[in-house]
Amino acid sequence: MRLTRHDKRRRRHLSVRKKVRGTNERPRLCVRKTLKHLYATITDDSPATGCHTVATFTTLSKETAGKHMRNIEQAGQLGQTVGKELKSRGIERIVFDRGGYRYHGCVKALADGVREAGIQF
Secondary structure (H helix, E strand, O other), rough: OOOOOHHHHHHHHHHHHHHOOOOOEEEEEEEEEEOOOOEEEEHHHHHOOHHHHHOOOOOOOOOOOOOOOOOHHHHHHHHHHHHHHHOOOOEEOOOOEEEOOOOOHHHHHHHHHHHHHHOOO
């Protein structure tokens, strides 16, 4: 049986998720990509709080909707939006979960945007 590209990414993501956990002090920033949009989710995985989603961001939001940008530019702007929101919530450090995707292009631009906002990985 031959594995598809999606199956391989899912397998990589599961192996990463065995090691990467978010806590209340250091939540997890999870990235998901589609062909047109990028999604970033801040998650607290600690069992004491019940593993809940803190915030969700997307390129479909009001700040980026209607603007014609390249995907990497949108990812950088989304990263800065995520960083500003984390700063306003008092979160200084996060754990980055790239979702099994390679660390380049949109994923790297999002991470760089979050770092520019002053959040540490």
